[in-house]
Amino acid sequence: MATLYLIPFVLLLQIWPVCDAQNVKVEPFVYGYVGNQAILRCQFVDPDNSLQVTQITWMKNPTTSKVNLAVYNPEFGINYPTETSGRIHFRQVTNTDATLIIDRLEMADDGIYSCEFATYPDGNQDATTNLTILAKPQNSGKTILVQAGHAEVPVARCVSANGKPPATINWSGGSEGNVSETVTKNNNGTFTVTSEYLMIPTGDNNGEKLTCVVMQQALDRPETIPITLSVQYAPIVSIEGYDENWYLGREHASLTCSAKANPQALNYKWLMNGKPLPSSIQVDGHQLTVRDVSYIVNGTFTCEVTNSLGTGRAKMDVVVREKRLPQPSNVGAIVGGVIGGILALLLIAGLVAYFLHKRQRGAAGSYETKKRVFGTGNGAPQPEYMYRPDSDSERVPSATVTTSSTVVGHHTGEAEKLLTSEAPDYENFKSSQKEEEEDEELGSSKGPALSLPGHPRDEIQMEDDMESQRDGSIISKRAVYV
Ligand SMILES: *[C@@H]1O[C@H](CO)[C@@H](O)[C@H](O)[C@H]1NC(C)=O
Ligand SMILES: *[C@@H]1O[C@H](CO)[C@@H](O)[C@H](O)[C@H]1NC(C)=O
Ligand SMILES: *[C@@H]1O[C@H](CO)[C@@H](O)[C@H](O)[C@H]1NC(C)=O
Ligand SMILES: *[C@@H]1O[C@H](CO)[C@@H](O)[C@H](O)[C@H]1NC(C)=O
Ligand SMILES: *[C@@H]1O[C@H](CO)[C@@H](O)[C@H](O)[C@H]1NC(C)=O
Numbered sequence: 001m002a003t004l005y006l007i008p009f010v011l012l013l014q015i016w017p018v019c020d021a022q023n024v025k026v027e028p029f030v031y032g033y034v035g036n037q038a039i040l041r042c043q044f045v046d047p048d049n050s051l052q053v054t055q056i057t058w059m060k061n062p063t064t065s066k067v068n069l070a071v072y073n074p075e076f077g078i079n080y081p082t083e084t085s086g087r088i089h090f091r092q093v094t095n096t097d098a099t100l101i102i103d104r105l106e107m108a109d110d111g112i113y114s115c116e117f118a119t120y121p122d123g124n125q126d127a128t129t130n131l132t133i134l135a136k137p138q139n140s141g142k143t144i145l146v147q148a149g150h151a152e153v154p155v156a157r158c159v160s161a162n163g164k165p166p167a168t169i170n171w172s173g174g175s176e177g178n179v180s181e182t183v184t185k186n187n188n189g190t191f192t193v194t195s196e197y198l199m200i201p202t203g204d205n206n207g208e209k210l211t212c213v214v215m216q217q218a219l220d221r222p223e224t225i226p227i228t229l230s231v232q233y234a235p236i237v238s239i240e241g242y243d244e245n246w247y248l249g250r251e252h253a254s255l256t257c258s259a260k261a262n263p264q265a266l267n268y269k270w271l272m273n274g275k276p277l278p279s280s281i282q283v284d285g286h287q288l289t290v291r292d293v294s295y296i297v298n299g300t301f302t303c304e305v306t307n308s309l310g311t312g313r314a315k316m317d318v319v320v321r322e323k324r325l326p327q328p329s330n331v332g333a334i335v336g337g338v339i340g341g342i343l344a345l346l347l348i349a350g351l352v353a354y355f356l357h358k359r360q361r362g363a364a365g366s367y368e369t370k371k372r373v374f375g376t377g378n379g380a381p382q383p384e385y386m387y388r389p390d391s392d393s394e395r396v397p398s399a400t401v402t403t404s405s406t407v408v409g410h411h412t413g414e415a416e417k418l419l420t421s422e423a424p425d426y427e428n429f430k431s432s433q434k435e436e437e438e439d440e441e442l443g444s445s446k447g448p449a450l451s452l453p454g455h456p457r458d459e460i461q462m463e464d465d466m467e468s469q470r471d472g473s474i475i476s477k478r479a480v481y482v
Helices: 002-015 331-368 412-445
Strands: 024-026 029-033 038-040 042-044 052-060 067-073 077-079 088-090 100-102 111-120 123-134 138-143 153-163 168-172 178-185 191-199 209-215 223-228 231-240 253-262 267-272 281-284 287-290 299-307 310-318 371-373 384-386 466-468 474-476
Touching: 024 111, 024 123, 029 038, 038 123, 042 052, 067 088, 138 223, 153 168, 153 209, 153 223, 168 191, 191 209, 231 299, 253 267, 253 299, 253 310, 267 281
Parallel strands: 029 123, 231 310
Antiparallel strands: 024 042, 038 100, 052 067, 052 111, 067 077, 088 100, 111 123, 138 153, 153 191, 168 209, 178 191, 209 223, 231 253, 253 287, 267 299, 281 287, 299 310, 371 384, 466 474
């Protein structure tokens, strides 16, 4: 009868063989940097003192290469079976503490380390630590000079070299594009991540700001690398300055040729009706000036601008009129009337505001000197909140000012867009960058992502820091970084 009851009990013991017997406590994860020291803590906990430790062994990669690193026998002493030039050694081995030190960490120290206690009468017990060596990557980014075209090409590249673990690279800002990433594993176990930003480049993309963000465990904070796109394109040309009032005898009339181009265009060429300009027209680079308007300049002007990628042109039809455009003859009267009207309105508004203000002061005056004191009056000085009823009455709703730019000539639209849209975008970008940087600085003052635990390394609090798991392994409540 007794054996029938014992069978399930024995089975249970076999399923959880180390559950009751697990006395070896280690930290499951330890992280270290190349060149630093790693401390692999290992303790033997035997509250009943029922076990006798006969030998302690540290082994690397217990499931594969099984390299014995350090052996301690209470009778025979310490031995290091593997030559490591003294880099790997016990800290101060006793029957209950087998903490191992690894100095001058190398990439190759990455691996699983098992701390094994041979005991009597229970036999061998071990626990493993996964030591991960981290390497800070070298990050860089650059623009790839491209020409405007119709095919998708890489326009910027970010590289995070020789890091472990491999970095994550994200892109932000700029026009919509695709990202292509390659990860290569280097011989020493580090990774190099290359991320390219692809788009179909146009002249509008030239000068656009992109940011690549590199995130990696060994970096204190994500590294942001700003990149300015460089897209070469043939000149985009427009003619400005035509006021539609070129009349016979006018003494000064001019046209200006504007071009956006990369590389910069230096060569401007003016034509009239497809032929060289009449000699009476003065040309100074991109500016054309007529000193005495006559029917000679009645026609179509063309400005041609050339750079290494090609030629852009713009046209302007000039119609010479016989007489000056009738100007509003009573300009003075109109201006005077308008100014007078505005002054009158201001005066009325001022009077109304003054009387309203006076009435409100009269009604609210009794509150003016009263102070509303919040608090319990327990003797401590309390902040005073004063009610100021008139502080809002002088506020004027702020006007929204919308400026619109005049578009002259059919090419000007694009040029205007280029000229007006980029600067504010850049300002926004800069200010948001700044905010991000400030945020990051705030974040870093709270402590870098990768930091030492807040207690001295020598102070061992194994029982507090570690937990046994149901499967017999031990899990540290926190990982240790060295
Ligand atoms: C060790 O831990 C790292 C993460 O810290 C993990 O990537 C790696 O796979 C682990 N190694 C083993 C053998 O479990
Ligand atoms: C980075 O990009 C990945 C995928 O592209 C995304 O899942 C992740 O949220 C991004 N991280 C940040 C911080 O933007
Ligand atoms: C991204 O790739 C897809 C598919 O290859 C393509 O259709 C799309 O145009 C690309 N986007 C850009 C901005 O180049
Ligand atoms: C890994 O190897 C690369 C060359 O392949 C080297 O530049 C880098 O410094 C090495 N990193 C470490 C941590 O040894
Ligand atoms: C000026 O040119 C316009 C066309 O651009 C034409 O219609 C007009 O007749 C011309 N005037 C003179 C006086 O040549």
